[in-house]
Amino acid sequence: MNLTVENVDIFLGAKKIVKGIDLHVANHSFAALLGPNGSGKSTLLKSIYRVLEPRSGTIYLDDLKMKNIPVKEIAQHISVVSQFQSNSFDFTVKEIVLMGRTPHLRALERESSADYQLVDEALHKTGLYELKDRSISKLSGGEKQRVVLARAIVQSPTLMILDEPSNHLDIKYQLEILHIIKKLGINALAALHDISLAAQFCDYIYFIKEGEIKHHGKPKEVITKEILKEIYEVECEVYEDSRTNNISISYYSI
Numbered sequence: 687m688n689l690t691v692e693n694v695d696i697f698l699g700a701k702k703i704v705k706g707i708d709l710h711v712a713n714h715s716f717a718a719l720l721g722p723n724g725s726g727k728s729t730l731l732k733s734i735y736r737v738l739e740p741r742s743g744t745i746y747l748d749d750l751k752m753k754n755i756p757v758k759e760i761a762q763h764i765s766v767v768s769q770f771q772s773n774s775f776d777f778t779v780k781e782i783v784l785m786g787r788t789p790h791l792r793a794l795e796r797e798s799s800a801d802y803q804l805v806d807e808a809l810h811k812t813g814l815y816e817l818k819d820r821s822i823s824k825l826s827g828g829e830k831q832r833v834v835l836a837r838a839i840v841q842s843p844t845l846m847i848l849d850e851p852s853n854h855l856d857i858k859y860q861l862e863i864l865h866i867i868k869k870l871g872i873n874a875l876a877a878l879h880d881i882s883l884a885a886q887f888c889d890y891i892y893f894i895k896e897g898e899i900k901h902h903g904k905p906k907e908v909i910t911k912e913i914l915k916e917i918y919e920v921e922c923e924v925y926e927d928s929r930t931n932n933i934s935i936s937y938y939s940i
């Protein structure tokens with residue numbers, strides 16, 4: 687499903703944290719939300735996956751207002767990858783991943799062999815198959831992060847919302863997780879901190895600062911030293927690697 691955020695304001699307590707944001711993720715694209723600590727990325731994402739209610743503005747899935755769509759139906763379309771919540775310590779990896787099928791089951795319906803097949807595929811994709819019978823409490827931070835991604839994949843979403851999905855991951859798995867998301871070919875919106883990786887994998891970038899979208903565009907249009915200085919207050923040079931065509935950024939020390 688396509689996501690449209692229209693003129694959204696979000697308050698936390700008395701403070702306006704997100705200010706008049708417009709954003710659009712459509713046509714199987716992968717968009718990144720980039721910005722400094724405290725700029726409002728998680729707050730905006732939480733309003734999209736309905737943990738926070740915007741004070742004003744409208745969020746649409748296709749042309750339906752999100753607040754009018756039943757929660758179960760939303761869960762059939764949107765999956766969320768955020769930080770792992772540690773309240774599921776008794777479950778195995780496979781059991782947690784299987785929970786991703788719940789929105790697609792009727793009351794008391796048992797999972798079918800097709801559901802288990804999806805789980806096995808997601809475990810292979812995320813490099814977790816060997817760990818499938820291990821208790822979630824016995825995983826490293828990065829392994830838990832991959833379990834959350836695997837569960838989100840088996841949910842078969844048409845829109846994935848990710849809040850710093852590669853936070854705990856080493857570089858191999860950062861590359862893999864972004865590659866997996868890209869290959870899903872669905873709409874995805876991810877808050878990220880690594881600008882070069884966002885440039886490499888994302889189709890479109892939104893730069894947020896102090897709760898406002900300051901710039902947006904294709905990676906090569908908006909990842910410039912001038913914009914990075916404005917957003918992050920650091921000096922840098924932006925290069926294009928002639929062999930890979932990827933953007934690389936060299937920062938000056940402060």
Ligand SMILES: Nc1ncnc2c1ncn2[C@@H]1O[C@H](COP(=O)(O)OP(=O)(O)OP(=O)(O)O)[C@@H](O)[C@H]1O
Binds near residue numbers: 725
């Ligand atoms: N309950 C609250 N009341 C007031 N302000 C809050 C509350 N919760 C968070 N904030 C503030 O809201 C701002 C936005 O936080 P948010 O988590 O959305 O930022 P972020 O861009 O995701 O940051 P990071 O990159 O550090 O994860 C921060 O300045 C934070 O201190």
